[in-house]
Amino acid sequence: MTDSPTSAKSGFPRSFLRSIDPAVATAFACILVLLLIAATTNPDFLSPEYLLIQLQSASFLAMMSTGMMLVILLGQIDLSLPWIITVGGMMSTAAAGWGPWGPAVAIPVGVLCGVIFGIINGIGVAYLRVPSMIFTLGINAVAQGFMIMRTGGAAPQDMAPDSMHYLATGRFLFGVIPNPVLVWIVVGAVIVFLLRKTVFGRAIYAIGNREAAAYLSGISTQRVVVAVFAISGGLAAFAGTLLAGYSTKAYQGMGDPYLLPAIAAVVLGGTSILGGRGTYIGTVAGVILITLLQSILSVIRIQGIEITEAHRQVVYGIVIVAMLLLYGRGAKVTA
Amino acid sequence: MTDQALPISHGSDWRYRLGEHYGTLLALAVFVIMFAVYALKYPTGFSADMVQTAASKGVLLALVAVAQTFVVLTAGIDLSVGMILVLCNCLASYIVIGSPVMTVLGIVGVLAAGLACGAVNGVIVIYGRLQPIVTTIATGAVFFGIALLLRPQPGGDVNEDLADWMTGQLPGGIPTAAVVLVVIMLVIWVPFRKSMLGRVVYAVGSSEQAAYMSGLHIRRAKFAAYCLSGLLSAIGGIFITFVTYTGEASSANANAYTLNSIAAVVLGGVSLFGGRGSAVGAIFGALIFRTIGDLLFVFDLDPLWQPLFLGVVLLFSVCLGSFRLFRIRNRLELFG
Numbered sequence: 001m002t003d004s005p006t007s008a009k010s011g012f013p014r015s016f017l018r019s020i021d022p023a024v025a026t027a028f029a030c031i032l033v034l035l036l037i038a039a040t041t042n043p044d045f046l047s048p049e050y051l052l053i054q055l056q057s058a059s060f061l062a063m064m065s066t067g068m069m070l071v072i073l074l075g076q077i078d079l080s081l082p083w084i085i086t087v088g089g090m091m092s093t094a095a096a097g098w099g100p101w102g103p104a105v106a107i108p109v110g111v112l113c114g115v116i117f118g119i120i121n122g123i124g125v126a127y128l129r130v131p132s133m134i135f136t137l138g139i140n141a142v143a144q145g146f147m148i149m150r151t152g153g154a155a156p157q158d159m160a161p162d163s164m165h166y167l168a169t170g171r172f173l174f175g176v177i178p179n180p181v182l183v184w185i186v187v188g189a190v191i192v193f194l195l196r197k198t199v200f201g202r203a204i205y206a207i208g209n210r211e212a213a214a215y216l217s218g219i220s221t222q223r224v225v226v227a228v229f230a231i232s233g234g235l236a237a238f239a240g241t242l243l244a245g246y247s248t249k250a251y252q253g254m255g256d257p258y259l260l261p262a263i264a265a266v267v268l269g270g271t272s273i274l275g276g277r278g279t280y281i282g283t284v285a286g287v288i289l290i291t292l293l294q295s296i297l298s299v300i301r302i303q304g305i306e307i308t309e310a311h312r313q314v315v316y317g318i319v320i321v322a323m324l325l326l327y328g329r330g331a332k333v334t335a
Numbered sequence: 336m337t338d339q340a341l342p343i344s345h346g347s348d349w350r351y352r353l354g355e356h357y358g359t360l361l362a363l364a365v366f367v368i369m370f371a372v373y374a375l376k377y378p379t380g381f382s383a384d385m386v387q388t389a390a391s392k393g394v395l396l397a398l399v400a401v402a403q404t405f406v407v408l409t410a411g412i413d414l415s416v417g418m419i420l421v422l423c424n425c426l427a428s429y430i431v432i433g434s435p436v437m438t439v440l441g442i443v444g445v446l447a448a449g450l451a452c453g454a455v456n457g458v459i460v461i462y463g464r465l466q467p468i469v470t471t472i473a474t475g476a477v478f479f480g481i482a483l484l485l486r487p488q489p490g491g492d493v494n495e496d497l498a499d500w501m502t503g504q505l506p507g508g509i510p511t512a513a514v515v516l517v518v519i520m521l522v523i524w525v526p527f528r529k530s531m532l533g534r535v536v537y538a539v540g541s542s543e544q545a546a547y548m549s550g551l552h553i554r555r556a557k558f559a560a561y562c563l564s565g566l567l568s569a570i571g572g573i574f575i576t577f578v579t580y581t582g583e584a585s586s587a588n589a590n591a592y593t594l595n596s597i598a599a600v601v602l603g604g605v606s607l608f609g610g611r612g613s614a615v616g617a618i619f620g621a622l623i624f625r626t627i628g629d630l631l632f633v634f635d636l637d638p639l640w641q642p643l644f645l646g647v648v649l650l651f652s653v654c655l656g657s658f659r660l661f662r663i664r665n666r667l668e669l670f671g
Contacts, residue, residue, distance in 0.1 A: 077468070079594075124650075128657040129669060131607045133412070137594055138650035145643025152639035212670035221670075256590070260472050273466045310487065310584075313480030320473040321459060329464040333547050 023270025023327045027285035030323060031292060038296045045296070052178060058291035059180035060246070062284070063239035064262040066191055067232030069283045072266050074225060075208045075275025076125055076132035078232050080117065081262055083143035085255030088114045088240025090147055090156070092164065093250040097157030106161055110241040111234050117143055118233020122226030147252060164245030180242055187235070192280050204228060208275030264320055265290045270327070293319060358604015359616035365602075366619045369626045376633040383508030389629065390510035391502055395574055397516060397621040399592050400599035401524065402567035404617040405560040407600055410540045410609025411460065411467035413561070415475035416568045417593035419452045421584055422482040423572025428491025428582025431573065438494045446569050452478055453565020457558040475593075482584040489583035498577035512574070516618070519570060523563065524614045536560050540609025599624050601653055624649075 038045040064081055071078045092110025096102045117139055124135040150156065160168075170179045195201035203224045206214035215221045236255075244250040269286030271278025297312045353360075370389075374381040399416050406413040423445050430441035452474070459470045505511050527533040535556035538546040546553050571592070576582060597607075603620025605612025627648050631641045663669060 124654065128654050129660060130653055130657060131601075133607060134597060134601045134653050135650070137597060138646060138653055140594075141646030141649055142643065143646075145640075145646040148642045149639050210670075212667055215667070215670060256587075260476070263469070263472060267466075267469045273469055308483070308487065310480045310483035313476045313483060315480075317473045317476030317478075317480065320476070321463070321465070321470065324465050324469060324473075325459075325463050330466065332464065333543050333553065 021270050021279060021282060024279060024282040024285055026323075026327045027269055027282060027289055031285065031289050034289070034292050034296060038292075038300065041300060052176075052181075054288070054291055054295055055181045055184075056178040057295070058287050059178075059184035060239055060242050061258065061261055061265060061291060062184045062287045063187065063235050063242065064258055065265040065283050065287050066187060066280075067235035068262045069266045069269075069271055069278065069280070070191070070204060070228045071132070071232045072263075072271055072273060073204050073208045073275055073278055074228055075211075076225070076229075077263070077273075078121065078136050078229065078236075079133060079259065080121060080136040080140040080143060080233070081236050082253075082255035082259050083140045083147065084114050084117050084233050084236040085240035085243065085258060086147055086250070086252060087117065087143050088237025089244035089250035089254055090151065090158065090240075090252075091237075092241040093158050093160050093244050094150075094156035096159075096161040096164070103161035103163045106164060107167070107238070107241050111238050114237020114240070115230050115234040118230040118236075119226060121233060122229030125229065126222035126225035151252065158250050160245045160248050160250065164241055165248055166245075168242045168245030180246075183242070188280060188284065195280060200224065200227070205276055208272075208277070210276075261290050261294070268320065268323055289323075355611075356613070358606075358611070359613050359619065362603045362616045362619035362623060366623050366626065369623060369630060373626055373629050373633055376630075378633075383504060383510075386508070387504055387510040387512075389625065390513045391578060393622045393625045394512040394516050395571060395578065396592070396595055396599055396625060397618040398519075398567055398571035398574060399596040400603065400617040400621040401520075401614045402564040402571065403596040403600045404603075404605055404612065404614040405536070405564045405567070406467065407605050407607060408536050408540045408609055408612065409557050409560045410543070411557070411560075412597070412607070413456065413471050413564050414468060414593055415452070415456060415471040415478055416564065416571075416596050417589035417591065418475040418478040418482070419449055419565055419568035420572045420575065420592050421586075421589040422452065422478045422485075423449050423569040424575050424579075425482045425485040425491070425582040425584055427573050427576040428486065428493060431497075431576065432492055432494050438497060441494075442573060445573055446566060449565045449567075449569020449572065450562055451565070452568070453562040454558070456565065457561030460561065461554050461557050475589075479584065479586060479589060482589075486582045486584045489581050489585075491582040493576045493580055495580070498580060501574070501577045519567075520614065520618070523567070527563070528613070532556055532559050537610050540611075542610075595624060596621075598649055598653075623652075 035045060044050055064085065068078055068081065088110040091113045092106040095109035096106040098105070121132070121136050121139050124130050124139070125132045128135075151158075167179050167183070171177060172179050173182060195204065203214065203219045203221070206217065206219060207221050207224060211221050239258075240250070240255060243254060247254075265286035266278070266283055267273055267286070268289055269278065269282030269284070271282060293316060294312075297307070297315055300307060373389075374385065377385055379385070399420060402416045402419075403413055426448055427441070427445045430444050431438055432441065456467075456471055456474055459465055459474065460467050463470070501511055501515065503511055505514060527536075532555070535546065535551045535553065536559070538549070538551055539553050539556050543553060546556075599621035600612075600617045601607065601620065602623050603612065603616035603618065605617055605620075627645055628641070631644055636644060660669075
């Protein structure tokens with residue numbers, strides 16, 4: 001009887017505990033363990049300034065992982081992320097050179113280009129029914145081709161204007177919280193609202209579980225898929241403008257290192273790669289986890305051994321597999 | 336009764352056979368047409384040297400595409416094929432050298448390393464029950480890290496006599512690489528396809544639950560698919576060492592081979608949903624992918640436009656499968 005829904009309502013702590021996804025809880029626990037292990041070698045890892053800087057670099061990855069999470073919730077994948085990031089960065093800095101209004105329209109132009117590529121992705125996946133893994137790969141190649149074509153003959157402006165630089169590195173609120181973190185909070189709030197309180201959000205989960213059933217329930221599934229890919233493209237391009245603002249420059253291949261971490265963050269956060277299951281708080285945990293892991297691996301020193309990129313890659317891969325084995329296992333195949 | 340219930344007789348099932356090999360035959364036809372156009376437009380005309388240049392580039396991608404095929408047939412995906420290739424390239428630049436005996440031992444060692452990488456993927460996917468796409472992303476990072484440990488800077492050497500022979504021509508102007516590829520297919524793919532193991536791989540890819548219910552050894556088959564994928568990637572790694580004479584842990588190369596292998600597999604008519612297609616098709620897919628680039632070259636397209644054009648052609652060709660949408664009678668079939 002204790003398991004019946006009525007008794008669960010009565011006790012607040014119990015219903016609260018039950019609402020926690022074990023995957024999300026494990027991810028947050030892993031973050032704490034990681035920080036504690038790092039703090040034993042150097043207490044500075046727990047200083048507020050270090051943690052704020054980590055949050056700042058996490059917020060770039062967060063923009064990409066947010067879009068990727070929505071796509072993965074549909075049961076699809078977006079492999080066009082690297083070059084849409086680059087499109088966002090390069091188009092926004094180029095737009096900044098368009099006369100006096102340039103800096104003002106820079107970010108919207110960059111995001112708009114990402115949205116356009118995202119819409120093409122969505123049309124290919126939803127209407128042409130091409131598997132997303134191969135269609136987005138093709139869009140990635142097309143986006144790369146566009147950027148090489150644009151920057152090869154002429155040389156558009158690649159320096160980020162002050163407005164983008166400020167958005168990516170400034171600290172607007174009391175001079176403490178980095179601006180990208182504020183942007184992340186706003187974007188995150190919108191996404192949580194979308195997923196939990198709107199028909200659109202319900203439709204995303206429904207399509208991820210079974211698209212045919214969602215269609216029969218009266219959801220125009222194809223439009224939802226296009227919209228989600230458009231959001232994913234827009235967020236990837238926005239991440240590109242932030243990255244360009246952060247490093248003051250947009251360049252070819254700037255998005256290449258982000259595809260795998262973006263997918264890994266979503267999956268580590270407990271979102272099923274098959275779609276239909278996952279929470280945004282999990283993705284937040286996954287993003288922080290990946291960022292911390294990369295940061296700690298790049299500064300930690302072990303006596304006698306020089307830690308190189310090679311060691312980092314090996315540890316990074318092993319840790320991801322180990323964490324997934326903790327809580328990301330699929331169901332056994334049975335009848 | 337039982338005899339009448341099985342109306343399948345050899346000879347009258349050509350329709351089924353045609354349907355089964357449709358993708359492969361289409362890829363073959365597209366490749367032949369594209370290569371004919373290329374050969375006609377080639378400045379010096381059709382020659383042994385032209386074929387050889389095309390073969391060296393094509394065979395490398397073809398090997399990785401075959402590796403990818405094994406896993407894709409089980410309805411999985413292996414995003415670590417490029418990393419295994421690079422790892423084996425770095426390893427080969429150390430041990431495929433010296434006297435003939437040493438060289439052969441070295442090749443065996445590299446193949447064993449590739450097999451081990453594939454086995455690791457297989458064990459994690461099958462017994463760890465993690466999704467192949469995430470697993471191979473993570474193991475790919477590990478393989479690439481080991482490659483970097485082996486070769487922090489590009490370098491190393493390889494048995495040059497063997498390398499020159501492998502990338503050269505046989506008497507009659509036939510490129511050795513192409514012959515080696517055919518031999519590899521005859522030794523690995525044909526027995527695999529004819530064996531019980533191969534059939535189970537196709538069955539798992541079509542429906543894992545149905546295969547389980549039929550009492551097939553689905554774990555053994557999936558494990559074999561991942562191991563063979565590692566083995567073929569290792570052969571690709573050895574071959575790239577013969578072409579470049581060095582070992583280099585390049586993440587750009589690794590990613591390019593992984594992504595191009597998926598494109599080649601799809602162009603070759605292998606279904607990403609598993610259970611349909613063949614490695615022969617994947618080879619022609621790889622050759623098509625390489626010929627697109629060559630065609631852009633002979634048609635004198637502005638080099639700046641080439642990547643864009645390659646992307647558009649790739650996108651267009653993967654959309655060709657959408658023609659099936661015209662045959663759909665019920666909208667529900669869309670979501671199959």
